[in-house]
Amino acid sequence: MLTEQQIELAHPEAFDFVFGNLPTAEGVEFIRHLDGCRHCRAVLDEYSEIGGIIKDLPPRTEPPAGLEDRTVAAMTAALAEQKAELAGHLDAGDHDGEDLAVTRIYPKPERELPAEHKTRVLPALQPGSSEDPEPQPEVTHLPVRRRHRSRLVAVVAAAAAIVIAAIVVPLSLTGGPGNPAQVTVVVPLHATAAAKVFGTGAATARATARQAGESWTFDLTVHGLKPLPGNDIYECWWVGPGRTSGRKLLVTGGSFVVGKSGSATLTMTTGVDPRQFRTMEITAESPGNGALHGPVLLTGQTL
Amino acid sequence: MARGDSGARTGPHEIGLIARIASRNDPDEAARRLYRKYHMELFRFGVHVLHDQGLAEDMVQETFIKFCRQASNYDPSRGPVRGWLFTMARSAAYDIARRPSSRPFLPVEDFQLPPQYDTVDQALTVLTVDQALDKLPSIHASVMRLVRDGLTHSEIAERLGIPIGTVKSRSAKAADTLRAELASLRGGGGAD
Numbered sequence: 309m310l311t312e313q314q315i316e317l318a319h320p321e322a323f324d325f326v327f328g329n330l331p332t333a334e335g336v337e338f339i340r341h342l343d344g345c346r347h348c349r350a351v352l353d354e355y356s357e358i359g360g361i362i363k364d365l366p367p368r369t370e371p372p373a374g375l376e377d378r379t380v381a382a383m384t385a386a387l388a389e390q391k392a393e394l395a396g397h398l399d400a401g402d403h404d405g406e407d408l409a410v411t412r413i414y415p416k417p418e419r420e421l422p423a424e425h426k427t428r429v430l431p432a433l434q435p436g437s438s439e440d441p442e443p444q445p446e447v448t449h450l451p452v453r454r455r456h457r458s459r460l461v462a463v464v465a466a467a468a469a470i471v472i473a474a475i476v477v478p479l480s481l482t483g484g485p486g487n488p489a490q491v492t493v494v495v496p497l498h499a500t501a502a503a504k505v506f507g508t509g510a511a512t513a514r515a516t517a518r519q520a521g522e523s524w525t526f527d528l529t530v531h532g533l534k535p536l537p538g539n540d541i542y543e544c545w546w547v548g549p550g551r552t553s554g555r556k557l558l559v560t561g562g563s564f565v566v567g568k569s570g571s572a573t574l575t576m577t578t579g580v581d582p583r584q585f586r587t588m589e590i591t592a593e594s595p596g597n598g599a600l601h602g603p604v605l606l607t608g609q610t611l
Numbered sequence: 612m613a614r615g616d617s618g619a620r621t622g623p624h625e626i627g628l629i630a631r632i633a634s635r636n637d638p639d640e641a642a643r644r645l646y647r648k649y650h651m652e653l654f655r656f657g658v659h660v661l662h663d664q665g666l667a668e669d670m671v672q673e674t675f676i677k678f679c680r681q682a683s684n685y686d687p688s689r690g691p692v693r694g695w696l697f698t699m700a701r702s703a704a705y706d707i708a709r710r711p712s713s714r715p716f717l718p719v720e721d722f723q724l725p726p727q728y729d730t731v732d733q734a735l736t737v738l739t740v741d742q743a744l745d746k747l748p749s750i751h752a753s754v755m756r757l758v759r760d761g762l763t764h765s766e767i768a769e770r771l772g773i774p775i776g777t778v779k780s781r782s783a784k785a786a787d788t789l790r791a792e793l794a795s796l797r798g799g800g801g802a803d
Contacts, residue, residue: 315783320764320775323782327758355786358793361740362759362786366659368741371668375654376646379672383642383679387635390680501673501706556665603672607710 310354314347322351326359381594382603388537389507491519495588497608499532506592506605508533511570513590513606515544517582524582526561529573530606533566536592541565542605543593546578546585559585563593586610626687633683646675649693652738653700659737660704673703697735736793743792751785754778 310318321338324330330338342349497513511532517524528544536542541563548557562576582588590606625648631641653674657667677699685692744755757767764782768775 309787310783312780315779316776318779320779323779324763327782329758329761329763351783355783358740358786358790361737361793362755362789365737365741365744365759366655369655369658369664369667371650371654371664371671375668375671376643376650379646379650379675380639380643382672383632383646383675384639386676386679387632387638391635500710501703506676603676604669 310350314350317347318351319348322348326352326355328363385592385594386506392537393507493517493582493610495608495610497588497590497606500604500607503605506603508605511606515588523577523579525575525577527573527575530566531571533570535566535568540592540594543591544576545589545591546580546582547587547589548585582610625692629682629685629692632679642679649696652742653696655741656700656738657704661708666707669707670700670703674700694735739792740789743789747785747788751781754781755785758782
């Protein structure tokens with residue numbers, strides 16, 4: 309550490325130099341000056357490393373407020389997914405750790421897991437005393453899920469019908485747009501890194517969008533996804549160019565669920581032009597838990 | 612995680628949070644607390660290496676998701692959780708940067724993969740200094756803010772209306788404080 313006297317004797321340009329703020333022309337002159345000034349050399353010896361780090365610090369940006377809820381929801385979903393995978397894995401009788409991503413078999417709540425298949429927690433990580441309750445298997449009622457899914461599909465279908473009606477009826481009343489040439493775009497989607505974490509790393513999808521008057525209808529085919537727990541859904545998004553307040557410009561394309569096959573073929577309608585909103589993303593969402601945009605599992609761009 | 616990763620040690624409270632996530636014992640609250648502790652550093656790291664706030668958000672999410680799924684593997688004797696998180700974040704950032712969707716509006720030749728720090732330590736060093744800037748006394752911090760804005764010491768003296776000798780003294784003291792924080796990091800000290 310330099311003394312007050314050493315600091316006083318050093319030229320201010322020495323400090324500007326270590327923090328990277330000395331103009332280039334003056335820098336050349338300063339380097340010549342260094343040969344004959346031990347006080348400035350002392351500043352360089354003392355502060356060059358920290359000065360270099362300060363010079364290269366990243367910009368001070370704040371994450372958006374919504375990121376916390378989205379991330380915590382994604383973390384919770386990942387834990388639930390992992391738990392279900394483990395239970396399904398045991399039910400399937402396959403203990404070698406393969407094929408976890410393909411099929412989920414719902415956990416049986418009354419079943420006590422064999423010790424070797426419980427989540428490993430190192431002794432140092434055991435929370436609290438022996439009074440801490442053992443983690444209980446999550447109860448999943450399949451009939452309820454079916455009812456929710458049916459309701460969800462009905463809601464999606466109703467929404468699609470309203471949108472289609474809103475387009476078709478005015479067109480029929482006005483005689484249509486004059487039969488414009490139909491434009492088609494294709495969006496191949498691939499799994500993201502998050503999909504691997506989510507256990508759907510092999511998922512693929514393809515969307516074929518066709519212009520229908522002022523709107524677009526697109527057929528979406530997905531493979532390799534997994535049934536989601538509870539009321540969770542997959543959500544399809546069109547991502548626009550640029551950003552608003554640093555956030556992606558997103559327009560929902562609709563939501564869907566998949567069965568045990570992990571595949572689905574759907575037809576959806578959107579008001580956005582996929583030639584402008586060139587990226588499509590598919591996320592996993594948990595309605596009602598505060599999450600606005602879950603992990604992106606599939607993504608792709610219009611060809 | 613490599614043995615010897617730098618960063619503050621993982622305290623008992625934090626180990627308890629990780630254990631709650633690993634055992635799924637009220638994981639929501641534990642996840643939120645860990646998020647609040649590390650998200651700022653991770654986000655800034657993401658912006659730094661990915662040059663995009665949206666992609667940095669993706670990186671933060673993917674890092675915490677991965678962390679949750681691997682929480683039961685965490686061994687505090689092998690190093691601090693901070694180093695572990697940044698190892699995951701670096702990997703997530705690299706994956707994100709390589710996705711075609713991360714560069715839709717740039718010609719391929721104009722897009723650069725994130726700078727790869729030689730070690731996680733290097734990334735942690737930068738972020739430790741970044742955080743330490745917030746802890747500086749206000750008279751030192753005000754000088755360092757202007758230093759970061761690119762002002763020379765003469766310009767800072769004029770801007771703040773103080774003698775240039777005072778500016779030198781304050782920037783030197785600030786640099787000493789930041790160096791001490793770094794030394795603490797490298798020595799493995801610090802608290803939960």
